Amino acid sequence: MTEPDRSDDRRFGDLMRAAQDGDQRAYGRLLQDLSALLRRVVAARGSLVRPADVDDVVQEILLSVHAVRHTYDPARPFLPWLMAIARHRMLDASRRARRIAAREHSTDDPGVTFVEPATNPFQEPVGDAEALASALESLPPGQRQAITLLKLHDMSLQEAAAATGLSVGALKVATHRAIAALRKALVGD
Amino acid sequence: MDRPHDQTHDRLIAELTASAAAVPRLPHPAWRACTWLGVSVAYVALVAWAQGPRDDLALVLRDPAFVSKIVLGVGAAFLAACAALAMVVPGFPAPRRVALALATLAWLAWMVVESSRAGVATPDAIAGWSCFATVLVCASIPMVTLAAQLRRGAALAPVHTVAYAALASTLLADVGARLCDGHRDAAHLLVHVAALGVFTVTAAMLAPRVLRWQAH
Structure with missing residues (x-):
C-alpha cells in the first residue's frame, strides 16, 4: 500500500464524520483501514517502538482514537489529527519500554529461574x-x-x-x- | 491461520465498533473559550461586587490607560484559554498555538515591566495577603470551569494544557482584583504575579490527575 494522499485523508474524514453521527459500519471500516496504516507508521518508528510491541501500540492508538473521536473536526484534515494521537501514544510506549528495561535484568542461566520445570518439582501443573x-x-x-x-x-x-x-x-x-x-x-x- | 494478535485486534475493532454511539462534536476552541469567558467574567464581576469595588472605580474607568489594562488582561486570559482548549484537540495547527502562547507571555513580560516601574513602596503584608486571596478566589471558578471543558478533549500534553488554563484563570482574576484594589505600589503588582505563578505551578503539578483520557 502506498502512502496516504489527499483522497485518503478525505475518505478517512468522511468515514469519521459518519462514525461521529453513529454509523457503526463506517466506523468499523475506518478502524480496519487505520489499522493497516498505523501498523506501517508505528513499525517505521523503530527508534520509539520495538518490533514486538507494534501490534500493542497500534491497539492503544485505536483505543485512544475511539476515546477522543468527538474531537475530530470534519472541516479539518483527518491525518494530522490521527498522527498527533499516534505520536503521543508511541512516545508513551517508548517511555514504558525504557522504564521496563531499567527494571529488568537478564540472566545467563535461565535454568535456575522459577519457570523451569526442573526448579519446580513440587508445583502442580499450571494447565x-x-x-x-x-x-x-x-x-x-x-x-x-x-x-x-x-x-x-x-x-x-x-x-x-x-x-x-x-x-x-x-x-x-x-x-x-x-x-x-x-x-x-x-x-x- | 490468524496470529493471536490478529484475533485480538479484530476483536478489539469489533468491540469498539459495537460501542460507537453518536457523539456530539467538540466546538472550535475559540467558541469554547468564549463560553468560558462569559461564565468567568460574570463570576469575577460578582466577586468584585461582593468584595466592594475600589473607591475611585468611576474615576479610573475614564482613564484610557486603566481601561486598556483591563481590556489587555481579559484579552490575554481569552488567548490563554484558547491555547489550553486548542491543546486538547489533536492536530490543531501548531503555529496558532505558538502565537497564542507568545501573546500570553508578552502580557506577562509587560506585567513584570510595569511592576518594576511602579516604585519601591514598602510592602504592606496584610493588604498583600488580601490581594493574593482575592486573586485566588477570583481564579477558582474560572479554573474549575475550564478544567471541566478541557476534560472533554484529548489529554495530549496535560501539564502544559493545565498550566495554560491556570494562567487564563489567574489573568482574569487579576482583572477582578484590579477592580477591587488600587495597586498603588510595586508590592501589590508583585503579589499578583506571585499569585499567578503559585496558582499556575500548582495546577501544572496536579495536571495528570486533572486531565487524562476519558471514555466516551
Missing part, C-alpha cells in the same frame, strides 16, 4: 495454554481488557487507565473479578 486462552475468551469485555493490559501487556494501572479511559479503581475491580473468574474456570474452586 495448558489453550484452556487459559479459552477462559480468557469467556471473560466479559471489560474484565478481559483489564487483564490483557495489566497482566499480558505489563502496563501500570495508570497507563491502563489512560489507554481505556477507566478509573484506576474500576480497573482494579475488573482485574480482581477477572482473576477470580479465571481461577474458577481453570481450577474449579
Whole structure:
C-alpha cells in the first residue's frame, strides 16, 4: 500500500464524520483501514517502538482514537489529527519500554529461574495454554481488557487507565473479578 | 491461520465498533473559550461586587490607560484559554498555538515591566495577603470551569494544557482584583504575579490527575 494522499485523508474524514453521527459500519471500516496504516507508521518508528510491541501500540492508538473521536473536526484534515494521537501514544510506549528495561535484568542461566520445570518439582501443573486462552475468551469485555493490559501487556494501572479511559479503581475491580473468574474456570474452586 | 494478535485486534475493532454511539462534536476552541469567558467574567464581576469595588472605580474607568489594562488582561486570559482548549484537540495547527502562547507571555513580560516601574513602596503584608486571596478566589471558578471543558478533549500534553488554563484563570482574576484594589505600589503588582505563578505551578503539578483520557 502506498502512502496516504489527499483522497485518503478525505475518505478517512468522511468515514469519521459518519462514525461521529453513529454509523457503526463506517466506523468499523475506518478502524480496519487505520489499522493497516498505523501498523506501517508505528513499525517505521523503530527508534520509539520495538518490533514486538507494534501490534500493542497500534491497539492503544485505536483505543485512544475511539476515546477522543468527538474531537475530530470534519472541516479539518483527518491525518494530522490521527498522527498527533499516534505520536503521543508511541512516545508513551517508548517511555514504558525504557522504564521496563531499567527494571529488568537478564540472566545467563535461565535454568535456575522459577519457570523451569526442573526448579519446580513440587508445583502442580499450571494447565495448558489453550484452556487459559479459552477462559480468557469467556471473560466479559471489560474484565478481559483489564487483564490483557495489566497482566499480558505489563502496563501500570495508570497507563491502563489512560489507554481505556477507566478509573484506576474500576480497573482494579475488573482485574480482581477477572482473576477470580479465571481461577474458577481453570481450577474449579 | 490468524496470529493471536490478529484475533485480538479484530476483536478489539469489533468491540469498539459495537460501542460507537453518536457523539456530539467538540466546538472550535475559540467558541469554547468564549463560553468560558462569559461564565468567568460574570463570576469575577460578582466577586468584585461582593468584595466592594475600589473607591475611585468611576474615576479610573475614564482613564484610557486603566481601561486598556483591563481590556489587555481579559484579552490575554481569552488567548490563554484558547491555547489550553486548542491543546486538547489533536492536530490543531501548531503555529496558532505558538502565537497564542507568545501573546500570553508578552502580557506577562509587560506585567513584570510595569511592576518594576511602579516604585519601591514598602510592602504592606496584610493588604498583600488580601490581594493574593482575592486573586485566588477570583481564579477558582474560572479554573474549575475550564478544567471541566478541557476534560472533554484529548489529554495530549496535560501539564502544559493545565498550566495554560491556570494562567487564563489567574489573568482574569487579576482583572477582578484590579477592580477591587488600587495597586498603588510595586508590592501589590508583585503579589499578583506571585499569585499567578503559585496558582499556575500548582495546577501544572496536579495536571495528570486533572486531565487524562476519558471514555466516551
